[in-house]
Amino acid sequence: MKELDIRGSRNATPEDFEAVIAHLESVAFPTDEVITKTVSLEDAPAALAAWSENPGEITKIHITLD
Amino acid sequence: MKAISITEANRCELVDIPEPAAPGAGExxxxxxxxxxxxxxxxxxxxxxxxxTYPRIPGHEIGATIESVGSGVPEQWKVGQNVLVSPYTSCGQCSACKAGRxxxxxxxxxxxxxxxxxxxxxxxxxHEKLFTSDKLSLAEMALVEPLTVGFHAVSxxxxxxxxxxxxxxxxAIGLGVIAGASARKARVIAVDIDDEKLALAKRCGATDSINSMTESLHERLQEMTDNEGPTVMIEAVGTASYFQSLRRRSLLRGTRRLHRLRKSSRRLRN
Incomplete structure (x- = not known):
């Protein structure tokens, strides 16, 4: 027999932000692989439309304003 | 100044909007x-x-540099400092806020x-919404917020x-869960139907992986856990139907904790 605890999880707390920062500071997280591609602000609308066309091919799109 | 605006469904444009006023007190x-x-x-x-509602400027995964500081902002926040942002608000008055959540x-x-x-x-x-690190790149800073969603589920x-x-x-959300569970030194079994995503999951901290399209999820989980089953299951696919099927699976035995991430308005129907 099961006695499951089912919980929801919504958004995040300041403690979660601190935990992620500490984690990224301490491990070799594959940032470059998680970010599928980086585009300019001018190309951001097209990138969003392309993601909508092929959602399975994208993990994360970044937009650089530099 | 330039901005990206979703002007209506399936329409996104580069637009020109006024610059914000000088930062107010505490901003x-x-x-x-x-x-x-x-x-x-x-x-x-x-x-x-x-x-x-439209039009809407998207974006809440932010890496930025402090350009100017309003009155009353603590000295720890300085012009030129790189920061990231918690994009949420809380009213302080509703039942959730009164409960500290x-x-x-x-x-x-x-x-x-x-x-x-x-x-x-x-x-x-x-300023209360800012976080910083002198070790993270701007790309990493912009990646913090999406990862917090998974870290919260792990918590x-x-x-x-x-x-x-x-x-x-x-x-992206599942990888945050994996990283969060890995940060707590748990054994982490990643499940997906895409081998490339499973490979990336391992580089984010998963210790094992199962392709549920080509392998028997139930049998593999039983093998991996000496027929005990996992102790925590976290759903990061994002569909109500998937969660329903998960809940019905016979692999759930003993005292288990089962979580569903909810970052949109999708609702679980009984």
Missing amino acids: VRLKVRQVGYCGSDLTSFRGLNPMV FNTCRYNETMGVQRDGALTEYVNIP RGETTADDTVVVFGCG
Whole structure:
């Protein structure tokens, strides 16, 4: 027999932000692989439309304003 | 200044908007430098996010530099400093806030969802929403917010090093769950139907992986856990039907903690 605890999880707390920062500071997280591609602000609308066309091919799109 | 605006469903444009006023008391003005698209931005673009009205500037995964500082901002925040932002609000008055659960505020307004986001050149932000690190790049800073969603689910699971955590779905949210469970030294089994995503999951901290399209999920989980089954399961695929099927699976035995991430308005139907 099961006695499951089912919980929801919504958004995040300041403690979660601190935990992620500490984690990224301490491990070799594959940032470059998680970010599928980086585009300019001018190309951001097209990138969003392309993601909508092929959602399975994208993990994360970044937009650089530099 | 330039901004990205979702003007209506399936229409997104580069637009020109006025620069924000000088930062008010307690605020800083940020020069936005790197922003990640969230799945919620995609949902808004597709016209499927009931919390969004148009036009809406998307973007709440932010890496930025402090451009100027308003009055009353603590000295720790300085012009030229790189920061990231918590994009949420809390009213302090609703039942969730009164219970101290500010992340579930009934009246939360997430940047880019219920209010305009950061895909623009400058934004003013209350200093209480800032975080910084002198070790992270701007790209990493912009990646922090999406990863917090998974870290929060892991926290909700009270996950420890003694747990075997199964994570369903290895998209951006699932990878945050995997990283969060890994940070707590748990054993982490990643489940997806895409071998490339499973490989990336391992580089994010998963100890094992199962392709549920080509392998028997139930049998593999039983093998991996000496027929005990996992102690924590976290659903990060994002569909109600998937969660329902998970809940019915016979692999759930003993005392288990099962979590569903909810970052949009999708609701679980009984």
